[in-house]
């Protein structure tokens with residue numbers, strides 16, 4: 455069976471999220487680069503893969519998917535037998551619903567805050583602009599509110615957001631948080647939440663995370 459294809463490169467956070475799930479289940483995959491410099495992501499070939507002209511897109515035979523979290527769910531459902539951690543908690547609707555809830559928190563609360571800081575601190579200056587300190591301050595304040603909830607949750611579960619064991623809800627945080635941790639805000643923000651910090655360290659210790667982190671830096675996975 456030909457390996458699945460991931461369109462986009464590892465340094466892109468939403469591509470890295472998909473690679474992380476493929477690594478967690480030990481699936482074979484091929485990364486197909488999309489040339490942003492040539493605006494290939496907005497060309498007809500890629501728009502046929504992802505109508506929003508974004509990466510990742512994902513191909514498995516006749517199936518073409520986009521939206522990284524949906525791709526992750528597909529991968530984990532397809533490889534349930536080799537997903538030792540059962541990262542979606544499929545099979546128990548109440549448990550899988552809790553995973554979905556915390557995955558929505560990551561997508562709708564956590565990522566927008568971290569992404570806004572990343573854009574102001576990395577993207578805007580790279581385009582010759584000045585970071586908007588008001589946006590940064592507001593985003594960091596929102597992030598602190600979210601992390602305070604995480605701190606209480608992680609005390610209750612003694613492990614991870616959806617329960618005692620890791621799930622996709624935890625792993626989905628990795629790509630953006632990795633870049634956030636390289637910024638001056640990280641230490642004071644995360645340092646105020648010891649259980650969140652320990653949770654992050656646990657994620658970093660996973661072989662899949664170490665491999666994708668290397669790929670995000672342009673190294674060999």
Ligand SMILES: N[C@@H](CCC(=O)N[C@@H](CSO)C(=O)NCC(=O)O)C(=O)O
Nearest residue numbers: 466467468469507508509510521522523
């Ligand atoms: N909700 C989607 C976001 C994809 C996205 O923003 N992709 C970025 C690169 S990764 O950060 C992208 O393709 N940006 C180019 C553009 O938006 O034109 C997902 O989860 O797959």
